[in-house]
Amino acid sequence: MMFKLFFISFLFFLACNPKTETSNSLPKNFEGKVVAIKDGxxxxxxxxxxxxxxxxxxxxxxxxxxxxGNNAKQLASDLCFGKMVKVVSNGKMDRYQRLIAEIYVGDINVNKELVENGLAWHFVNYSKDNSYAKLEIQARKNKAGLWSDVHAIAPWDWRKIKKAKNKK
Incomplete structure (x- = not known):
């Protein structure tokens, strides 16, 4: 009986306290001005x-x-630097405490624009969204951006290679 009471109380607590903010007090969805593009x-x-x-x-x-890499940063900058954007997130942070999100400038999804223009990979290790996979397949067919290079190296592989070289 005590367990049932505890369980019901716990469910009530969860229902009354939905998690709508990240650990650093950011709402899941908000609008703000893009003031820097660190990379693509x-x-x-x-x-x-x-x-x-x-x-x-x-x-x-x-x-x-x-x-x-610079092309991706330039397109991102052209799309949204200095502009008001909508940030849409599920509230998750990465290991560097960055909010993981999609960014919109008006109706334009910046994340998808980068993939469509061949300046980003669909990050399948962290995303199961098929719309990104389809955009990447189309960009590859069109030889857009990085897909014009038959020896394009995925950034996660690039980082591994760089890390291995730095250990030597």
Whole structure:
């Protein structure tokens, strides 16, 4: 009986206290101004007078030192630097305490634009969203952006190679 009472109380607590914010007091969805583009998939957005770092969900752009890395950063900048954007998230943070989210400028999904233009991979290790897979397949067929290079290296492999070289 005591267990049932505890369980019902716990369910009531969860129902009355939905988690709508991340651990650093950010709401899941908010609007803010993009004040920096660190690389193709990492932005800084001003929200309530503070810079918040956003890591684009579902995608991985080439590293800055990698071919097409600067192109990804430039497209991201062209799309949203200095603009008000909508940040849509499930509230999860990555290991660097960046909010993982999709960013919209009006009706444009910046994450998807990067994949469609061949400047990002669908990050299948962290995303099961088939719409990103379809965009990547189309970009590959069109040889868009990085897909014009038959030897394009995924950023996660690039990072492993770089890390192995640094250990030597």
């Amino acid at each position: 998939d990492t932005f800084k957005v001003m929200y309530e007078g503070k810079e918040k770092t956003i890591r684009l969900e579902h995608i991985d752009c080439p590293e800055k030192s990698q071919p097409f």
